[in-house]
Amino acid sequence: MSELVLFCGGASIYPIEKPKPLTLMPNTLTLIETYLSLTPLKQISQVTLIAESDFFNEIEEVAGMFNDESNQFRVLLTPNHSSTLSKLQYFLSSNISKSPNLLFSYPDVFYFGNWERLFTQDKMMISGVYLQTRFPEINFNPYTSKIHSLNLKPPRVPANSSTIYAGHFSGKLQDIAGALRLFDETRSNILNPTLEGEFFRFLVSQGSLTVNILDGTWIKADSDKERLAIVNLLKRQNGE
Numbered sequence: 501m502s503e504l505v506l507f508c509g510g511a512s513i514y515p516i517e518k519p520k521p522l523t524l525m526p527n528t529l530t531l532i533e534t535y536l537s538l539t540p541l542k543q544i545s546q547v548t549l550i551a552e553s554d555f556f557n558e559i560e561e562v563a564g565m566f567n568d569e570s571n572q573f574r575v576l577l578t579p580n581h582s583s584t585l586s587k588l589q590y591f592l593s594s595n596i597s598k599s600p601n602l603l604f605s606y607p608d609v610f611y612f613g614n615w616e617r618l619f620t621q622d623k624m625m626i627s628g629v630y631l632q633t634r635f636p637e638i639n640f641n642p643y644t645s646k647i648h649s650l651n652l653k654p655p656r657v658p659a660n661s662s663t664i665y666a667g668h669f670s671g672k673l674q675d676i677a678g679a680l681r682l683f684d685e686t687r688s689n690i691l692n693p694t695l696e697g698e699f700f701r702f703l704v705s706q707g708s709l710t711v712n713i714l715d716g717t718w719i720k721a722d723s724d725k726e727r728l729a730i731v732n733l734l735k736r737q738n739g740e
Contacts, residue, residue, distance in 0.1 A: 603668060
């Protein structure tokens with residue numbers, strides 16, 4: 501594992517008027533503080549946080565709290581309201597990274613599993629998880645619409661599964677930089693391209709993107725219930 505890069509931007513959230521990484525979790529720490537306390541990050545020597553101008557100082561202060569001899573946390577300044585793709589391009593053009601292997605993610609995506617698998621050794625890779633739901637699974641005849649059964653506990657890997665992007669993008673520095681240059685040369689008719697839309701689709705068209713299906717617990721901190729679940733998992737991980 502080489503370097504983790506976190507996209508820490510986003511619009512301010514009412515009523516605290518701060519972006520999501522600086523919102524409080526049930527453990528009274530900010531979201532970004534909670535993320536940086538994840539155990540797997542102790543095995544990553546370099547972590548870079550990409551922060552927008554308005555909240556750069558606050559993000560930098562948090563990063564400084566985690567710096568020690570074995571872990572380096574630095575913050576890269578980008579313009580306000582920049583897209584995720586723009587942040588990626590800015591990071592690569594800054595030439596601050598010398599790490600051969602890069603992992604890009606978001607501080608509101610928590611994964612409790614094997615982090616070594618998040619770093620690809622081959623082509624560029626994104627993580628994926630099977631779409632889950634708290635509602636019963638319906639098994640029915642598509643021609644008559646007659647229901648055969650209702651399953652209250654759908655299997656984690658359903659027979660006809662839908663897979664969603666799990667928020668991780670990894671690859672070798674030179675491969676990602678080369679793909680972005682080629683993308684820029686061919687996107688003249690695309691206005692405001694996005695990372696997860698146009699750029700990922702471009703990589704797919706080039707046959708350059710693979711998927712890693714995550715096998716551990718994956719939670720995105722989008723609701724009070726999910727944020728509480730994250731804090732409880734961290735307590736269990738730390739033996740509290």
